[in-house]
Amino acid sequence: MTQQDRQRIAVGIADGLSYAEIARRLDRPTSTISREIGRNGGPHDYRPQQAQRATARRARRGTPKPPRAGGPPDGVGAREEIVEMAVRAGLPRITARVHLDLLQSEDGRRTAAELTRRLKVSPASVSVAVNYLVRHGYVRRERDPQRRRDVYVIDDEAWYRSVVLSARQTLDTARAALASAEEVGPDDLVGRRMARTGAFLERISLDLLESADRWRPLLT
Known part of the structure; x- marks a missing residue:
């Protein structure tokens, strides 16, 4: 990817374009754009010059190790894109991240403490987010009698x-x-x-x- 490509990515982010639209304009796969932005600061901290320098440094060090077998392709970039779409639709950012983490959990269940630890946010932020999700029907609250704490559940319904x-x-x-x-x-x-x-x-x-x-x- 050239410096000019990275400049156009930065312009696309500033204009609020989706990763898919940026990819279309550059005639590249969406996964390439997601990976480029995800590994260079995300949509809020992407800087084309810094991305160019970081890519050159990585090239000098050699090709990074491939992701572990079975891991999600372009995981970080894909998650960022989903969160960004939810934010553009009006969902608060922390709420979008909590919702996505619940969606991607195997059993669709997390405690507030687990969400706080996984997302590295404050308990107060998690509390506001899950209350919003419960109020709007995205998540339901259950009581775990053994641990005497609330569990937040997202299911097929x-x-x-x-x-x-x-x-x-x-x-x-x-x-x-x-x-x-x-x-x-x-x-x-x-x-x-x-x-x-x-x-x-x-x-x-x-x-x-x-x-x-x-x-x-x-x-x-």
Whole structure:
């Protein structure tokens, strides 16, 4: 990879482009871009000049040892990209990292202490993150009677619960808008706008609930 390539990667990161889009513009595999950014500071600390110098140093030392057999390909870069996509979608960064760590655990279970140790963040940050995930249906909280501590669990039904919870919240908003429109009256400009908004949100949320139920068996 040339210095110019690395400059274009830095510009792409600054512009908020996905790794896939940066790769497309450079005509390279997405995995190459993920690996390049992941091994040179990540998306927030990537510097093209430093990346170029680090690559030259690695070349002088010889080719690094390959990853252990069975390890995930481009693991760090891929994880960073998933977290970045979640952040761009509105999820707080620590929450996204906690969610991903639970998704990638073999049994989908972690204690708060395990999350704190694995992610190297404060217990308070983990507490805020898991409370958000529980509140939005991504994770459920269980009590371990033997160790007398909470365990946070993500299972195959997590996405269904999250979608349903979001749709129901949207449905509540829709019905509040329709009620407001009725109070104002159909002859009022604001009333008509609220009625249109409520009708749209109600239809969308009902369709989403129906679709979630229809495709739920895919998760089992």
